[in-house]
Amino acid sequence: MPGASLTLRGIGKQFDVSMTPAREAVRRLVAEGALFLSSSGRVSTPELSxxxxxxxxxxxxxxxxxxxxxxxxxxxxxxxxxxxxxxxxxxxxxxxxxxxxxxxxxxxxxxxxxxxxxxxxxxxxxxxxxxxxxxxxxxxxxxxxxxxxxxxxxxxxxxxxxxxxxxxxxxxxxxxxxxxxxxxx
Amino acid sequence: MPGASLTLRGIGKQFDVSMTPAREAVRRLVAEGALFLSSSGRVSTPELSxxxxxxxxxxxxxxxxxxxxxxxxxxxxxxxxxxxxxxxxxxxxxxxxxxxxxxxxxxxxxxxxxxxxxxxxxxxxxxxxxxxxxxxxxxxxxxxxxxxxxxxxxxxxxxxxxxxxxxxxxxxxxxxxxxxxxxxx
DNA sequence: TTGCGGTTTTTGTGATCACAAACGAAGCAT
DNA sequence: ATGCTTCGTTTGTGATCACAAAAACCGCAA
Missing domain, CATH: 1.20.120.530 (GntR ligand-binding domain-like)
Known part of the structure; x- marks a missing residue:
């Protein structure tokens, strides 16, 4: 859902990998604008105006x-x-x-x-x-x-x-x- | 130059950081199409047709x-x-x-x-x-x-x-x- | 009930390491 | 000289860890 927050450890657990690949995937999606990166580094799905x-x-x-x-x-x-x-x-x-x-x-x-x-x-x-x-x-x-x-x-x-x-x-x-x-x- | 190859360790040394931040930066640029990622994971600047x-x-x-x-x-x-x-x-x-x-x-x-x-x-x-x-x-x-x-x-x-x-x-x-x-x- | 400190937990970051795959160079055979 | 094989080196990957910052929680007071 828009605004839902994601954690690296949570994603890692979900896909049975460590934080490292989860981090890469998340940061790539952030670069593509598919995820929102807050100023403190937290990641969430975007809520579009x-x-x-x-x-x-x-x-x-x-x-x-x-x-x-x-x-x-x-x-x-x-x-x-x-x-x-x-x-x-x-x-x-x-x-x-x-x-x-x-x-x-x-x-x-x-x-x-x-x-x-x-x-x-x-x-x-x-x-x-x-x-x-x-x-x-x-x-x-x-x-x-x-x-x-x-x-x-x-x-x-x-x-x-x-x-x-x-x-x-x-x-x-x-x-x-x-x-x-x-x-x- | 187009086609020049980059290494994570090289970038890390150049900016006095470890491989981890270098990897993130490189993968982001790859996601944006600014760098080319070969099938074996090597990274280089793209040569455009x-x-x-x-x-x-x-x-x-x-x-x-x-x-x-x-x-x-x-x-x-x-x-x-x-x-x-x-x-x-x-x-x-x-x-x-x-x-x-x-x-x-x-x-x-x-x-x-x-x-x-x-x-x-x-x-x-x-x-x-x-x-x-x-x-x-x-x-x-x-x-x-x-x-x-x-x-x-x-x-x-x-x-x-x-x-x-x-x-x-x-x-x-x-x-x-x-x-x-x-x-x- | 609501707002506020203080504490505990969660979370991202960057470093380091082991490992396997890919690369490159040297040597050999044709 | 050229192509192929082999071996040492380089390189990316994923895991783990220590640390600091942020968030969440809890209790207390107004």
């Missing part, structure tokens, strides 16, 4: 349409088929109210598409943004129980099939910003 | 105009004056062929502007991109000896003074992509 959430949404809205656009020329039928399979899994997660599974599958959908962009640095930055929103997304998607799968995924898929680059950019941007609109407290 | 350089340039071209645009409404005279001072320092570095000082001052110019954007996550991603290009920039700017200060800084300053948002975006994008065009080997 509304401004921060909107900033991260703006980053996604810049990065992800570009990744999708770069993936478009390389998106052959096998990829689109795989995306449709993942999208069905997303719908299943919505149906069974599995918030964590929903987030996982939703990001899997996006990552599978973006991998085709052959832009590793861009993809890594995008995943860093996702990581920063992780605890917040989990808390809020768990709270509200949706009935419908994300509507823009179908738009993304049809734009991919049609080779419609502006439409794809729009669909991705809409998917990203619509999902994040729910997080505004 | 041309594709990677263009990708990082594309990231700068997306992020930095947005940051400048967000800073524009808050850019008062004191800030512009400070930017002009920094820009003079940039020119001095060019004049005395100080590649490191030039890179430092050039980024200082950009960071000073972007700080006004009140967008810490965006600024951090941008600085991460800078960090990834660090060794490569240093190697290449040291090699070629320029005579002229960066021409687009003046354009940025006049767009700031005029409150010209599209012009500012264009000037920033041009400054970023022009600087990076020199790095294409």
């Amino acid at each position: 509304n401004e921060r959430i909107e900033e991260l949404a703006a980053l996604r809205a810049m990065l992800e349409p570009e990744l999708a656009s770069r993936a478009l020329p390389r998106a052959h039928f096998a990829l689109i088929e795989r995306l449709e399979t993942i999208n069905q899994a997303v719908s299943q997660m919505v149906a069974r109210h599995d918030a964590i599974g929903y987030i996982r599958m939703n990001l899997e959908f996006h990552r599978t598409l973006y991998l085709r962009a052959q832009a590793p640095a861009m993809l890594m930055m995008t995943e860093t943004v996702w990581l920063q929103m992780g605890p917040t997304m989990r808390a809020l998607y768990g709270r509200l129980n949706r009935k419908e799968p994300p509507p823009h995924h179908r738009l993304i898929l049809s734009a991919l099939k049609a080779g419609d680059e502006p439409g794809l950019r729009l669909a991705v941007r809409a998917d990203v910003t619509q999902g994040l609109r729910l997080l505004r407290g | 041309n594709e990677r350089i263009e990708e990082l340039a594309a990231l700068r071209a997306m992020l930095e105009p947005e940051l400048a645009s967000r800073a524009l409404p808050r850019a008062h005279f004191a800030l512009i004056e400070r930017l002009e001072t920094i820009n003079q320092a940039v020119s001095q570095m060019v004049a005395r062929h100080d590649a490191i000082g030039y890179i430092r001052m050039n980024l200082e110019f950009h960071r000073t502007l972007y700080l006004r954007a009140q967008a810490p996550a965006m600024l951090m991603m941008t600085e991460t991109v800078w960090l990834q290009m660090g060794p490569t920039m240093r190697a290449l700017y040291g090699r070629l000896n320029r005579k002229e200060p960066p021409p687009h800084h003046r354009l940025i300053l006049s767009a700031l003074k005029a409150g010209d948002e599209p012009g500012l975006r264009l000037a920033v994008r041009a400054d970023v992509t022009q600087g990076l065009r020199l790095l294409r080997g």
Whole structure:
């Protein structure tokens, strides 16, 4: 949960290692912005302000349409088929109210598409943004129980099939910003 | 230099600490993409391929105009004056062929502007991109000896003074992509 | 009940060590 | 000369420890 605090010894015990590897993992996640490091060295999951959430949404809205656009020329039928399979899994997660599974599958959908962009640095930055929103997304998607799968995924898929680059950019941007609109407290 | 290898014990000795803090610092820089971690755990500065350089340039071209645009409404005279001072320092570095000082001052110019954007996550991603290009920039700017200060800084300053948002975006994008065009080997 | 000292426990930090894997150099064979 | 093997050295990893700072706890007083 956002704001939950972590201890090196606790993590170490949880994974049956000493403090040293736990420390490394934690500090890496801090460097990526996925965990918050207090001035006294204590570590906790971040509680994002509304401004921060909107900033991260703006980053996604810049990065992800570009990744999708770069993936478009390389998106052959096998990829689109795989995306449709993942999208069905997303719908299943919505149906069974599995918030964590929903987030996982939703990001899997996006990552599978973006991998085709052959832009590793861009993809890594995008995943860093996702990581920063992780605890917040989990808390809020768990709270509200949706009935419908994300509507823009179908738009993304049809734009991919049609080779419609502006439409794809729009669909991705809409998917990203619509999902994040729910997080505004 | 790009490709130079680093050892934990070496860094520790250099800064009069043990391996432990050296390891943490190195792993953080690896997480940020500033250092390269081989599969065997060895660490070195990265050697960027041309594709990677263009990708990082594309990231700068997306992020930095947005940051400048967000800073524009808050850019008062004191800030512009400070930017002009920094820009003079940039020119001095060019004049005395100080590649490191030039890179430092050039980024200082950009960071000073972007700080006004009140967008810490965006600024951090941008600085991460800078960090990834660090060794490569240093190697290449040291090699070629320029005579002229960066021409687009003046354009940025006049767009700031005029409150010209599209012009500012264009000037920033041009400054970023022009600087990076020199790095294409 | 609430606020405040003082004590105890928890927690991160940095150092050191043993160990295994990877590297590099030297020697040998072709 | 070149490629391969071998052996000594370097290097990262994870564990453990001492220490200091911070947090949590407890009891007491207003």
